[in-house]
Amino acid sequence: MDTDVNDDNESQDRWNALFQHTLKVDASLEDTKIFSFSENGVDVEITQQQLDKCLGYLVSTHDLYLQFRDAPLNFSQKQFLLATAGYVARYEQHFNKLNSKRIFGMLMSMMDVKNVSTHHKLKSRYVDLLRSFFEHDSGLRWLIEMNGWTDIHELVIECQNGEEEGNMYNLLSKILQKASKVAPKICLHIIRQVTQNLMTVALKNVPQTKQEPVVPLPISESNRLLPYSTCVVEILERLLAGPTVDILSYFVKLQIREACDTLSMLTNNTEFSLKLDRIVIILSFYEMTDLFDGIKVVNHDPIALSGFLQIVEREMNKEHINTILELFYYAQKYWKCVCRKMPKYFVKEKPIDIEDELMSFQVEPIVVIAEKLFGVPMTAEEELRNCFLADLLNLYSVNCLQLGYEIRKHLSKLPLQTEITALDCLIKSKHLYSRKNLAIVFQVLIYCLRDFTRYVKKYPTQGKFDQDQQFADTLLRAIVIYLENFDLSWRESIGSIELTCLVYQFLYYSTQWPPQVVRKALEILNTTISKHMSPNMALLVDTTQNSSLSELGSLLFTKCFSTDSEVRNSSLTVVCTICHKANKGFTSFKKIIEEALLPDLILTMALRDLDCNVRATALKCLQEIIEMKETGQCLLKNGLVDKIIGVFSNENNSVVIREAIILVGKMYRNNNVAQNDISHIYTALLKLAIEENTEIQQYAVEFWEHVIRNQLxxxxxxxxxxxxxxxxxxxxxxxxxxxxxxxxxxxxxxxxxxxxxxxxxxxxxxxxxxxxxxxxxxxxxxxxxxxxxxxxxxxxxxxxxxxxxxxxxxxxxxxxxxxxxxxxxxxxxxxxxxxxxxxxxxxxxxxxxxxxxxxxxxxxxxxxxxxxxxxxxxxxxxxxxxxxxxxxxxxxxxxxxxxxxxxxxxxxxxxxxxxxxxx
Known part of the structure; x- marks a missing residue:
């Protein structure tokens, strides 16, 4: 027993010595800075001298491995070995030297990548090592002779649902791209491996005659095939968006599209069906680029020709409406990859944009949500909505219009989860739209918020149900994303004029919303006030009379007492923005703050709130409030300076102290400080500048910089x-x-x-x-x-x-x-x-x-x-x-x-x- 322990210790010492003395790195590899690993494998920046050291290091590793075959290497050391080998093997002369020493066989044995329990990152590094072999002829010969490529697909499947899943798909797609140029036969063999399971089951279950009944796939069989369909669709997505898109022709020749279409018809599993439909759409869109090669204008709808509408109809017959909404998103995504190669589509000399058609499908559940909630009364507002709907309908071709009405029949019968899925797809599609369509989608979101707010007003207790809360959360998240990412103004989307009022009403008519929903609503309020001042807001420069915003201060006052610290923080952020606008000329906003008694409350929160982030935000509000002459003077008369100076000695959080320094600096700069308080400020800031941590020191020094300016x-x-x-x-x-x-x-x-x-x-x-x-x-x-x-x-x-x-x-x-x-x-x-x-x-x-x-x-x-x-x-x-x-x-x-x-x-x-x- 003691002999075995001594052998293990000697082995461990020898391996650690190899790491420490060969490349001068830490034995545990926790502190080494030589290699940085990128998303797609190894991204190494080393000199030729270091490269030679890496080569010698791998040779030394082999000699040591022959002596200690049960290598006691930790995970980081194994990963380091594979990364080093992957980098060195890209150079043919170094590859040949390593191969002559049988280094690669040693690595396969040492890493045991075929073992199910082996870490996914090691399998990812191993696949990246194989990818480097495609860089030269010697590596290709090794792959063919040793059948090294045959393990790639199974390793990718094993790494699904893990942190290396996306990286493995990237590696496999890059291997196919490289192999298609230098070794087409290997490329075809890998594709056959990837698609073999789907092809076999499809051929086995397809009806041989029209009279033969269609037998649905068992659920267990659908679940078994799901990983293989996921692998295929993820690779196809990357290939469609990549530079060597013609590699998709291999998939077309193997008739994988027809096989997936058959399986989709046979399965009722929504997840499996979605993956299969995506495969069919990708390959159909790719085939259309060949079909229309050289053609500039067509009179037939490319979407209909691709078979996409038939796929949607099939899923609608299965009542998979959520799957249909997902398909609209993926069709939009894939169309973006091929649209430059597609001809323009005209109907009776009227151009039809495929992006417009798909976008109209995506927003349909949202724009007609009122029919589901309580029916649509014919008011002046709804007549405007009808005009908007008419504009959307004009974007459709005839085939798409008919399909849109078919989908609409199902929407009113389904739960709100359908609209939640539609909103999620709109969020994912945001980068796929043109500026014009972004404005249309944003307008649809405003209509939806208006309808849902009226629904909450009519049924105030509805806000406590989980599905209502989930829908509200998703809707507000979508509005926030579109507001922050695209800077849409009221000129582009007239509905944004009423956005501030709608959010206020949304919060006012129901107190059942969970904290995350309230936070998003307040975030929208803050963004619209700070960045998207509408004509409606501009009219409030002098007065808020007869406006719902006249009660905004009371609403914010109430939210400042929320038990959730993030809600309090969000409320103060809105207050801070309102104060800033008041100082910029919107005098009515000043009345909103004063009438709600917010200044005194904010000072109390700055001094006593239990959450440090809330205290910091409250101090930011005070920085704006002291700019208001009358309001700021009232606070100063009540001992504001002494209270803020007290923060320096009583506060432990550096962010809060930083905001307090900024506040004191603003008071000093504006000459708001009485002469008998100046010495107290100097004493406090002198101590902070000398004794505190670096971050606080930095702000204190900048205060003293302003003192110099003031004296000059x-x-x-x-x-x-x-x-x-x-x-x-x-x-x-x-x-x-x-x-x-x-x-x-x-x-x-x-x-x-x-x-x-x-x-x-x-x-x-x-x-x-x-x-x-x-x-x-x-x-x-x-x-x-x-x-x-x-x-x-x-x-x-x-x-x-x-x-x-x-x-x-x-x-x-x-x-x-x-x-x-x-x-x-x-x-x-x-x-x-x-x-x-x-x-x-x-x-x-x-x-x-x-x-x-x-x-x-x-x-x-x-x-x-x-x-x-x-x-x-x-x-x-x-x-x-x-x-x-x-x-x-x-x-x-x-x-x-x-x-x-x-x-x-x-x-x-x-x-x-x-x-x-x-x-």
Missing amino acids: EKQGMIDDEFPPVIFSKECRKIVKLDDKEIRKRLFKALDNMSGAGCFNVFQKILKQEPSTKKVFRSVVNIVTKLLKLLQQYEVTPEFILFNQTYPNLWSIQSIMSPSNQTEGDDKMKEIIEDSVMEMINESEYCAMNKIHSPYTETNSENGEPQERVPLNQHNRVSTVDFMDFLYKKLPNLNQDSLEICSNNNNSNIYKDVNLYNNT
Whole structure:
């Protein structure tokens, strides 16, 4: 026993050593970055040197395998082996070398792919390895001599209903495409394998004479054949959409279409029948491309000629209406692949578009749903609907029109599941429609929502039934998808004008809807208000009187008390959008918010809701509400600033803290903060910028970026530059901003920045470069532009220190070379005398009043006090110290600043802020 254990350990150690030392990868392959596996197999990016290493690695693997045949490899290692072999085998010379060492036989034995219990991913890698053999003659000979291709089909069948199913279909279709060019016989043999079971059963059960009765297929037989029909149809779909579509001729020659048509006639299994019908449609559409090759115009309906209408009629006789709706979708999908090769179809000089015909079939159950729900009363609205229906009918050919009425007879008798299937098919078909048909489908969805809303209004309790909820969920999902993906306006679909009103009524008339339905309805409300402002909405700029939207605020107020957190979050999202629209000029929306008492509720939710996402969204709403002057002022008077600052210390979620920072930044930017609150904000944001995680730091740093901008604007900077003149409130006169005056104002701005704590933040972060690279780069961006501004006006650390000592010597540099030397001497004498007198006065003042602390508050230009960070919490970094630090660190910052300036500032909070850009 001990000997066996030791052997296993030695074997495991030897295999691990092979992985670690040959390609220098982790033995468990959890951390290797050499290979990336694509959806269709291996997508490897390696050098020729690494390729040679892979070849040597596989040879070494074979030698080790001969010594330890019971290879103790884990799943990742086996997958790595197959991926490496698959990549190397694409090159014929390497394939021959591996084959001479019998590597491929070793891999087959080691992987045991024929074992049912073998992982599907390993089988997928093995099939991909076989696919690489089709790249050259040597590989083809190996496949033929060893019958290696005979396992492909069975492996694909075994991998059905697993995560590798789609990948196996892709591989098999690629093998057929490649084989059809280089080895047609192998291609034909594989197709025969794929279709053999279906062909055998069809020939066995087809009636030999017209008098012989048709015997339906047993359910067990249909279930047994289902995997084979799935394999065939999935491969045909890929081949039809691929570049080598002519490979479908092999299927046509084997008469697989006729066999599937027979089986479809014999089976009552809806899933099996759908797969068989899809096979028939694909091959019929392909045959039509050959039939009409070179023909530009026809007078016969291609859909009727293809046999598609007969398939629909057969399924209708079986009462498989849901299958018919699925077939309309697949026919639309397959027609999109062949339509460029098909001729134009005219009836009495009127063009008929096949896409239009199929789309009309698809929307039919939705547009006439009112007949099922409660009958269609002849109102003015219904007369418009009838006009719309008439337009749809004009899209049909005669044959399709007759079939459409036959289907309509069945619709009113069937449950809502039929309409649910129709909606699912419309969702899947969205990328297949032209712009015109997208608008038609969207209009149909609006009609359906109107009918269903009237139904809910008439029967309020119906919303609690599962099928009603499922239908409502699917309908709203379809509307959301079409709204978000295609940007349809009310000009293209007039029904969208009433969409907001319909959704409101849908939510108002029933309280039985489950949370997922309510969320989708609110999502539609949000999208229509934010992106699709209709004429009806535009009329509400001044008033919501006599409009259902006048009650929208109350509805949202109610939904904010939902027990489902996502419903509360969706409601707040709508509120946020309404507030944004109100700030953009739709003043009536402001009344909706105020009359429903939503601002106070939103503040409470921002502070106390149990869900962090709801709190974050509530803070986003507050960011919009404070833009409303009266409403925002009411909140500010009730201590909004202190409550939001409290979030920083009480909140653990970074997203909530981020939104709170943005809110504080907006209040600060709009000058909504009282002077006695500014120091509290500075203290809180100073701590966040230095101590919090990287994400929060990033937003806090951007707040401090705005503080810099604010201080510069207070000194007269407008649109990132100083104007030639400015009106001074303090002096009550126009002041010329020459270089001397600008330097004076820059010194004052820098002192205020220092007092606020800007330089504490920036210096602390710049000293911690390795730990917070993203934040570090943002700070480099800020200080680089600040330095650029200071250098423009020749403000250096020496000037700052000198002029702090001699405040009146602002322009000493500018008068060193005057045009009149005597005049310059007089000015210099006057300046020196004034400076000396000021120094004397300051010394007397300091003796009487001790020392004026730079940390205490100073007077701003307009006479209002300006708060600074308290001394007992943070040691102030002075302007001189910070500038001296920057100039010493400047050589290390230059490279970063160049990269950042070339890539533009990536700030995502204050998008309208582009500091100090004077170039």
